[in-house]
Amino acid sequence: MSSAMALPFHAGPELGRAINRTDFFRLLKAAAHHYAFDSFALARISEASQPFGARDIIITNVAERQTGFFVYAMGRALGFIKSKAAQFLATPMSGKANNLEGYPPDLVLNEFDTNSFLLIPLFTPEGRRYCVAFSGKRQQPDQGEVADILLDTMRIFDKFYEEILVNEMSGRLTQRESEVVRWTSEGKTSAEIAIILGLSEHTVNSHIAASVRKLGAVNRVHMVAMALRMGLVS
Amino acid sequence: MTENADVKPETARGEAVKILFVDDEFIEFRSLKKTVAALTEPKVEMDYAQSVSDALAKLGSDRFDLILLDNRLLPNADFRETVPKLRAASYTGPIGVISMDVSDSYFQQFQEYGVDFRIGKDEIDVETLQHIIREYVRYDMPDVWKDDYNI
Numbered sequence: 001m002s003s004a005m006a007l008p009f010h011a012g013p014e015l016g017r018a019i020n021r022t023d024f025f026r027l028l029k030a031a032a033h034h035y036a037f038d039s040f041a042l043a044r045i046s047e048a049s050q051p052f053g054a055r056d057i058i059i060t061n062v063a064e065r066q067t068g069f070f071v072y073a074m075g076r077a078l079g080f081i082k083s084k085a086a087q088f089l090a091t092p093m094s095g096k097a098n099n100l101e102g103y104p105p106d107l108v109l110n111e112f113d114t115n116s117f118l119l120i121p122l123f124t125p126e127g128r129r130y131c132v133a134f135s136g137k138r139q140q141p142d143q144g145e146v147a148d149i150l151l152d153t154m155r156i157f158d159k160f161y162e163e164i165l166v167n168e169m170s171g172r173l174t175q176r177e178s179e180v181v182r183w184t185s186e187g188k189t190s191a192e193i194a195i196i197l198g199l200s201e202h203t204v205n206s207h208i209a210a211s212v213r214k215l216g217a218v219n220r221v222h223m224v225a226m227a228l229r230m231g232l233v234s
Numbered sequence: 235m236t237e238n239a240d241v242k243p244e245t246a247r248g249e250a251v252k253i254l255f256v257d258d259e260f261i262e263f264r265s266l267k268k269t270v271a272a273l274t275e276p277k278v279e280m281d282y283a284q285s286v287s288d289a290l291a292k293l294g295s296d297r298f299d300l301i302l303l304d305n306r307l308l309p310n311a312d313f314r315e316t317v318p319k320l321r322a323a324s325y326t327g328p329i330g331v332i333s334m335d336v337s338d339s340y341f342q343q344f345q346e347y348g349v350d351f352r353i354g355k356d357e358i359d360v361e362t363l364q365h366i367i368r369e370y371v372r373y374d375m376p377d378v379w380k381d382d383y384n385i
Binding site: 019022026059195198205 | 275318321322324326327328329330337341342345347348350351352353354357361362364365366368369370373
């Protein structure tokens with residue numbers, strides 16, 4: 001067996017090939033399972049509810065209705081995060097909520113309650129804060145394992161930054177985004193643009209969302225007006 | 235998880251997600267149906283097409299929220315030929331290409347051919363299907379992005 005074949009999925013060639021959010025879902029899910037965790041959530045660090053709320057989750061394998069439970073159980077497992085936010089900024093944290101005393105009676109016990117959690121803080125070069133939280137029915141990882149998980153997660157996040165976040169933060173429209181803005185300025189709907197360009201409506205809406213954000217617009221009409229004003233469409 | 239709060243009207247939550255699975259091996263459809271059987275949320279309805287022409291016929295008579303397409307269909311077409319045919323028939327829903335091996339270099343161009351995502355056959359499980367549905371079928375979109383939004 002070659003050394004390349006021995007690499008786990010999330011650290012092998014698929015890491016270099018990842019280009020969209022589903023590719024990163026595949027990598028993070030593989031990483032979680034490789035380290036015997038069941039669940040993961042890549043999230044923005046929230047100013048409002050540290051470390052993050054369900055709405056800050058970007059990619060996860062936690063079912064939609066379970067995300068609130070996941071975040072709640074994580075908060076219990078890593079309970080010292082709120083009080084020691086400064087420490088959270090740089091180092092991974094792990095914890096397990098074994099003590100169910102004081103559990104709110106109106107909250108149903110859920111599958112994450114007795115899980116181990118590991119939270120890996122991540123940063124972009126611009127200083128934006130993200131994290132990946134892993135959760136599973138396993139023992140808390142020791143320092144050596146945390147270091148391995150940290151390294152693997154940072155590699156995946158670096159690629160995520162390169163492929164997804166850089167484009168999101170860029171002010172420049174891609175060729176596809178320009179095409180979509182141009183067709184929108186012609187009065188076409190997302191469905192019509194999808195047919196014209198041979199894409200899905202989902203992809204067209206993603207391009208519109210990106211263009212709205214990049215042009216600093218507040219809606220589609222404003223996006224077209226901004227694009228016209230900036231000479232991006234004629 | 236996307237950033238916003240509204241629901242795409244044509245696939246409102248609670249309705250079954252209709253998936254068309256296109257593969258020349260019927261046994262693959264049976265295998266996927268077994269996987270889907272473990273999926274309690276959201277509800278999923280599966281249909282099967284053995285070829286692109288079969289899929290085109292089904293698209294003409296029914297609405298599908300998602301197409302899962304085997305990369306290699308007989309005689310020897312891959313997504314670079316098959317997906318444009320589905321798009322040419324005005325199908326604007328998401329298309330995911332499934333393959334035993336997604337490592338060939340041409341897979342890097344999947345977005346240019348109207349494909350939304352690629353996935354290995356052995357990677358498909360309940361969690362992955364839930365992600366796909368959340369990401370591509372029931373994604374949230376703010377009012378201000380919608381075609382009919384009025385100030």
